[in-house]
Amino acid sequence: MKLYRILFGVVLILGFALGYKGFIKYYPNLLFKGAERKIGGAENTIRLGDLPDHKSQMIVKPNPDFMYVSCFFNLEDGPLNLSANISSSNYWSVAFYEPNTVNFYVKNDEQFQSNKLNLLIADKGKLPQKVDKDIELIESKTKKGLILFRFLVNSSDVDDVNKIKQIQKSIEIKRVD
Amino acid sequence: MKKSLIAFLLLFAGMLIGGFWANFKINQVGKDNDLILKNGVWGYFPTMDLATNEFQKAYIGRIGLLALQDSEVIYFVASSDQEGDPLSSSNDYKLTGSSFDARYWSFTLYGEDHFLIPNDKGVFSYNMENIVYKDSLKNSYELIISKDPKKENWLPAGEANRMSVLLRLYNPAKYVYENKDAIELPTLKKIN
Numbered sequence: 001m002k003l004y005r006i007l008f009g010v011v012l013i014l015g016f017a018l019g020y021k022g023f024i025k026y027y028p029n030l031l032f033k034g035a036e037r038k039i040g041g042a043e044n045t046i047r048l049g050d051l052p053d054h055k056s057q058m059i060v061k062p063n064p065d066f067m068y069v070s071c072f073f074n075l076e077d078g079p080l081n082l083s084a085n086i087s088s089s090n091y092w093s094v095a096f097y098e099p100n101t102v103n104f105y106v107k108n109d110e111q112f113q114s115n116k117l118n119l120l121i122a123d124k125g126k127l128p129q130k131v132d133k134d135i136e137l138i139e140s141k142t143k144k145g146l147i148l149f150r151f152l153v154n155s156s157d158v159d160d161v162n163k164i165k166q167i168q169k170s171i172e173i174k175r176v177d
Numbered sequence: 178m179k180k181s182l183i184a185f186l187l188l189f190a191g192m193l194i195g196g197f198w199a200n201f202k203i204n205q206v207g208k209d210n211d212l213i214l215k216n217g218v219w220g221y222f223p224t225m226d227l228a229t230n231e232f233q234k235a236y237i238g239r240i241g242l243l244a245l246q247d248s249e250v251i252y253f254v255a256s257s258d259q260e261g262d263p264l265s266s267s268n269d270y271k272l273t274g275s276s277f278d279a280r281y282w283s284f285t286l287y288g289e290d291h292f293l294i295p296n297d298k299g300v301f302s303y304n305m306e307n308i309v310y311k312d313s314l315k316n317s318y319e320l321i322i323s324k325d326p327k328k329e330n331w332l333p334a335g336e337a338n339r340m341s342v343l344l345r346l347y348n349p350a351k352y353v354y355e356n357k358d359a360i361e362l363p364t365l366k367k368i369n
Contacts (some may be wrong), residue, residue, distance in 0.1 A: 011187045012190065014191065015188040015190060015192040017195060018191070019193060019195025019196040019199070020195035020198055021199075022195070023195065023199035024231050024232055028234050028238040035243070052301075053293060053301065054296070054301070056292070057292055059242050060239075060240065060291035060292060061285075061291050062293065063285060063345065064301040064302050065281075065302060091347060093249060101227065101238050108249065146243070
């Protein structure tokens with residue numbers, strides 16, 4: 001009987017450890033899934049965002065100075081090509097996230113050599129052997145993830161807002177055959 | 178059979194308790210651990226390398242999902258005033274500071290739920306471009322956080338029981354990265 005009590009105690013502690021570690025490890029994935037559900041839209045589809053305000057309840061801590069563009073990607077059917085023509089002197093950046101919320105790539109306008117954004121995202125170990133020299137290759141550790149553009153905008157300047165909206169429309173994502 | 182059932186139930190109970198404890202510990206970040214370092218009223222993470230710190234990743238997910246890595250931006254957050262009292266819209270605060278050596282910087286006010294605080298003016302933040310400076314060199318400034326309208330640099334506090342101010346420094350100078358604990362950050366004083 002005493003042996004069983006010890007075993008039961010061990011099982012309880014084991015359960016505690018599993019619950020604790022599991023929660024810490026997978027909680028970010030749950031939050032990411034929640035964000036995906038709230039933002040909506042199909043995978044590998046560009047979603048244009050407006051200027052955040054108090055009604056923007058999709059992602060915590062939105063920056064009201066930024067207009068966002070998001071795309072939940074899925075590389076199961078092959079690499080994706082992300083392209084855009086971004087002629088803006090304002091700050092902008094493009095960031096890639098794993099489903100565990102880790103930001104594994106970020107690059108801003110000053111780090112790109114040209115207004116023409118041309119990225120190829122592939123699953124780990126599946127980068128194409130040959131690509132045009134103006135294409136930047138990005139290897140993703142995970143098949144799924146998020147692409148997030150941030151465009152700094154002067155929210156009180158309608159022309160600036162409209163200009164960024166036009167630029168956002170140039171963003172495209174398509175599968176590479 | 179009965180003992181197997183007990184073992185299963187204990188395992189399940191243990192997992193539940195472990196999950197609740199992890200959730201509790203995440204809520205305690207900033208209160209009783211050294212995950213967040215301080216510079217005045219401003220808290221910051223020594224690193225934003227979330228790939229190597231699962232606990233920090235879980236916490237950041239809760240308060241700032243989809244944060245960027247250090248190479249792009251440094252975040253400082255203040256949720257209490259100079260006296261150590263939590264920020265609340267039942268008080269007014271004066272944030273006094275000077276410009277930062279960064280490509281873009283801003284102050285944004287958030288409610289307890291980490292979302293923007295509703296207000297009639299639709300003002301949620303000030304940045305290096307739209308803040309009104311006190312001097313012609315565009316260096317020093319004062320922001321007033323209050324639920325009541327102010328003449329300029331007014332960050333409306335709405336009806337927030339608890340608030341926090343997030344300072345974002347995009348592409349800061351190298352010395353800022355190296356001196357997060359020592360660079361001059363704004364003071365945040367209760368004024369009534």
